[in-house]
Amino acid sequence: EPEVTQTPSHQVTQMGQEVIxxxxxxxxxxxxxxxxxxxxxxxxxxxxxxxxxxxxxxEIFDDQFSVERPDGSNFTLKIRSTKLxxxxxxxxxxxxxxxxQYFGPGTRLLVL
Amino acid sequence: xxxxxxxxxxxxxxxxxxxxxxxxxxxxxxxxxxxYQQFPGKGPALLIAIRPDVSEKKEGRFTIxxxxxxxxxxxxxxxxxxxxxxxxxxxxxxxxNKLVFGAGTILRVKS
Numbered sequence: 678e679p680e681v682t683q684t685p686s687h688q689v690t691q692m693g694q695e696v697i698x699x700x701x702x703x704x705x706x707x708x709x710x711x712x713x714x715x716x717x718x719x720x721x722x723x724x725x726x727x728x729x730x731x732x733x734x735x736e737i738f739d740d741q742f743s744v745e746r747p748d749g750s751n752f753t754l755k756i757r758s759t760k761l762x763x764x765x766x767x768x769x770x771x772x773x774x775x776x777x778q779y780f781g782p783g784t785r786l787l788v789l
Numbered sequence: 790x791x792x793x794x795x796x797x798x799x800x801x802x803x804x805x806x807x808x809x810x811x812x813x814x815x816x817x818x819x820x821x822x823x824x825y826q827q828f829p830g831k832g833p834a835l836l837i838a839i840r841p842d843v844s845e846k847k848e849g850r851f852t853i854x855x856x857x858x859x860x861x862x863x864x865x866x867x868x869x870x871x872x873x874x875x876x877x878x879x880x881x882x883x884x885x886n887k888l889v890f891g892a893g894t895i896l897r898v899k900s
Contacts, residue, residue, distance in 0.1 A: 681832075708886060720833060720878060722887040733885030768832050775886045777823070780832035 679703045681781035683769050689787045690759055698754045698784045700769030709752045710770040710778060711744065713737070720768065726752065759788045791816060793881050795891025802898050808866040810894045812879035815860065819881035823888070824853065824864050827876045836877070837864070869898045 682701045690696050702709050711723040725732040726744055741763075743755045752771075756763055764787050770778040795812045802808045812822075821840055825833035839846045839853040839862065846853045852865040866873055879891040 710887070712888075719892045720880075720888075720890040722889065725885055725887055733887055735887070772886070775882075776821075777835055777838065778886075778888060780825075780834065782830075782832045 681769055681771055681779055683767075683781040683784050685784060686782065687785045687787075689789065692761060692788055693758050695755065695757050696759055696786065698756075698767050698769075698786070700752045700754075700771075700781055701750050702752055702769065702771030703773075703779060704750070706771035706773050706779075708732075708772045708775065708778075709744075709746070710772075711754045712768045712770060712780075713765040714768065714783075715765045723754075723767075756786075759786075761788050764788045791883065791889055793879060793889050793891040795879050795894060797894060798892065799895040800897070802869045802896065804869065804871060804898055804900045806869050806898075808869045808873065808896055808898070809863060810877055810879070810896075811861065811863045812891050813859075813861045814881050814889075816881070816883060817860070819883055819889075821882035822853070822855065822862050823880050823882075824851075825878045825880060825890075827878065827893075833878060866896075869896075871898045871900045874898050 684699045709726040714720045724734045724738045766783045768783045769781045772778045793814050823838035824836045826836045827833045837848050837851045850867045855862045876893045878893045880888040
């Protein structure tokens with residue numbers, strides 16, 4: 678069964694550094710998303726992406742964040758100048774249409 | 790108005806019992822209500838979902854009950870098993886196809 682994959686599984690970075698989280702969505706899916714989950718809290722929407730542009734973004738998704746689909750398979754989340762509060766689990770998701778979203782296993786980001 | 794309220798925070802059920810998790814929402818524009826199951830260190834996995842024009846949906850031991858007028862929906866897990874022990878999130882789909890998640894319920898099924 679096709680699945681969403683994410684790399685790396687864990688990332689440790691120093692405050693102020695830039696990180697890129699990578700995702701490979703399910704191959705025939707057209708809609709892509711990033712969510713995050715701070716430890717012990719609920720999953721929060723960050724951004725949705727369709728047809729090579731952002732469809733919607735949350736208040737969390739400020740100028741510090743950007744997304745890109747650099748080729749036909751990858752979908753990336755870049756976090757510039759990381760802050761301590763960016764420490765969280767970041768989930769990529771994809772959907773074929775505006776239906777079921779399938780989540781990847783996540784990248785655990787720790788900012789020191 | 791974008792919130793989804795979920796209860797209880799945690800639940801302990803005996804093996805073979807019924808687990809019930811409840812969610813409530815305010816935004817009548819939500820048009821799709823999935824439940825996700827999450828095991829530690831893993832991403833949320835879709836369990837079952839319902840649209841607001843249906844009052845109940847059953848898949849195996851899992852049933853969603855949906856009350857549109859009350860803006861509430863619930864997940865029932867029949868014959869709960871230790872392997873069902875996980876965190877369960879209700880969610881609602883809003884504009885832009887984003888999912889708004891509830892706070893989660895940690896379910897523990899005792900054998």
